[in-house]
Amino acid sequence: NxxxxxxxxxxxxxxxxxxxxxxxxxxxxxxxxxxxxxxxxxxxxxxxxxxxxxxxxxxxxxxxxxxxxxxxxxxxxxxxxxxxxxxxxxxxxxxxxxxxxxxxxxxxxxxxxxxxxxxxxxxxxxxxxxIDQQVKVRGYRIELSEIEVQLAQLSQVQDAAVTAVKDKAGNTAIAAYVTPETVDTEALKSALKETLPDYMIPAFWVALNELPVTANGKVDRKALPEPDIETGSGEYKAPSTDMEELLAGIWQDVLGISEVGISDNFFSLGGDSIKGIQMASRLNQYGWKLEMKDLFQHPTIEELTQYVERAEGKQANQGPVEGEVILTPIQRWFFEKN
The missing domain is CATH 2.30.38.10 (Luciferase; Domain 3)
Known part of the structure; x- marks a missing residue:
């Protein structure tokens, strides 16, 4: 007009x-x-x-x-x-x-x-x-609407909504709902990684023909279907290399689950920083080392394998320790109080 x-x-x-x-x-x-x-x-x-x-x-x-x-x-x-x-x-x-x-x-x-x-x-x-759309994921405070904005910029997406859900371990995770139903969610995930940190990438994806709306035309978040927490958002990918096999076995042991795919997210499976340290320690026993920051930035086996390095095998001196041991401030205060 x-x-x-x-x-x-x-x-x-x-x-x-x-x-x-x-x-x-x-x-x-x-x-x-x-x-x-x-x-x-x-x-x-x-x-x-x-x-x-x-x-x-x-x-x-x-x-x-x-x-x-x-x-x-x-x-x-x-x-x-x-x-x-x-x-x-x-x-x-x-x-x-x-x-x-x-x-x-x-x-x-x-x-x-x-x-x-x-x-x-x-x-x-x-x-x-x-403000009430803020959630905490892996220790980071996230505004869900920021993820929706980035999704809306992608040409494949007609409409999008993002919510917080509980994963299998009971931790807070992010679920994305996008239209149309034919959209390639794996491609969307890859595109988001170019603009968002890993902890803001949705762990679960649901593609719909259209999003449910309220009487005034806004997204009805209560009517959004529950994502499939058990199977996640993608198909199971089996390990295909020796390193992938090793990591998958360690993850299964540390996380207490029977099967791990190389595209599964460590934190969505119930992992946390403590279990991450346990995983790195087990890996070190096999002669390999991994920086914790790499696990947080690349929490799937598929991405993580390129950051695993051969441990140098240095051995700390195990002989008797000699010399003066200086008291800490709290120890000095304790003895001063007699």
């Missing part, structure tokens, strides 16, 4: 933008701020999907949990203040007190804690996702 000159968007996160003959304005704002707080014009050629900066009579802050201002590039909660702020929630005093708090930068004023995770960038504010 050539008569369309300006398109205003809001209420949901933009996943991608393509060049159009009209101007695209991206708005952000919760109902509690009645209703737009930030705005910007989107330039698809720049590749940025910023929500812009604060509009007139509105103040926005990106704060840590302790209400400290976050520097550029560091994620924090978006807080909104200014003339558009609502009085609170009707007959919900507890929720009002939780969300509408004192503005730490303008005495006597209030701000609204949106629960949205964002960060400052050179082009404005980048929306990441809801």
């Amino acid at each position: 050539t008569s369309l000159r300006v398109l205003l968007t809001g209420g949901d996160k933009l996943k991608r933008a393509v060049k159009q003959p009209y101007k695209l304005i991206n708005n952000y704002g919760p109902t509690e701020n009645t209703v737009v707080a930030t705005s910007t014009e989107i330039n698809p050629e720049e590749g940025s999907l910023s929500i812009g900066r604060a509009i007139a009579n509105t103040r926005v802050y990106i704060l840590s949990e302790s209400h400290q201002v976050q520097p550029e590039g560091v994620a924090g909660e978006l807080c909104v203040a200014g003339r558009g702020l609502a009085r609170g929630y009707l007959n919900r005093e507890d929720e009002t007190a939780k969300r509408f708090v004192s503005d730490p930068f303008v005495p006597g004023e209030r701000m609204y804690k949106t629960g949205d995770l964002v960060k400052w960038t050179g082009g404005g504010i980048e929306y990441i996702g809801r």
Whole structure:
């Protein structure tokens, strides 16, 4: 339609933008701020999907949990203040007190804690996702929406959703749901590895014809089918070399399972840093060594074999140890107390 000159968007996160003959304005704002707080014009050629900066009579802050201002590039909660702020929630005093708090930068004023995770960038504010979508995987805190953004950039993907699930060992793992059903999930996994660290690569994949949505058109995460935790996201690949056989046998012993494929993820099978050390120790007994950082970065046998090196076989001096042993600070304190 050539008569369309300006398109205003809001209420949901933009996943991608393509060049159009009209101007695209991206708005952000919760109902509690009645209703737009930030705005910007989107330039698809720049590749940025910023929500812009604060509009007139509105103040926005990106704060840590302790209400400290976050520097550029560091994620924090978006807080909104200014003339558009609502009085609170009707007959919900507890929720009002939780969300509408004192503005730490303008005495006597209030701000609204949106629960949205964002960060400052050179082009404005980048929306990441809801704070309650954060999960911890292998000790790393992850925003699931960041993975969804990277999936949405792949040409093979029409739509995507990412959730947290429990693997066979009861640990938190990532599951990805993508459309269409014919998409090659192994190719998607390889593509994601170019932009995301290994701990953010989904362990389980489900391809669907379409994602379930709620009445207002958003992804209905509660209606997403459970991934097949037992078989994972790919077919079993048997070891084919001596090193793969050796690693598979050690993994089976350390992890207490009967079968390990070379594409299975060590951590999805129940591995952790302690079991990783045990695995490296067993490997050393066979004359090979492995750095723990390589296991974390390449947690499948298929990837890990190229990082296994022949141990040099150095033997530590086992003779008697002589010389002065200096007390530690806590030992000195203990003896000083008599």
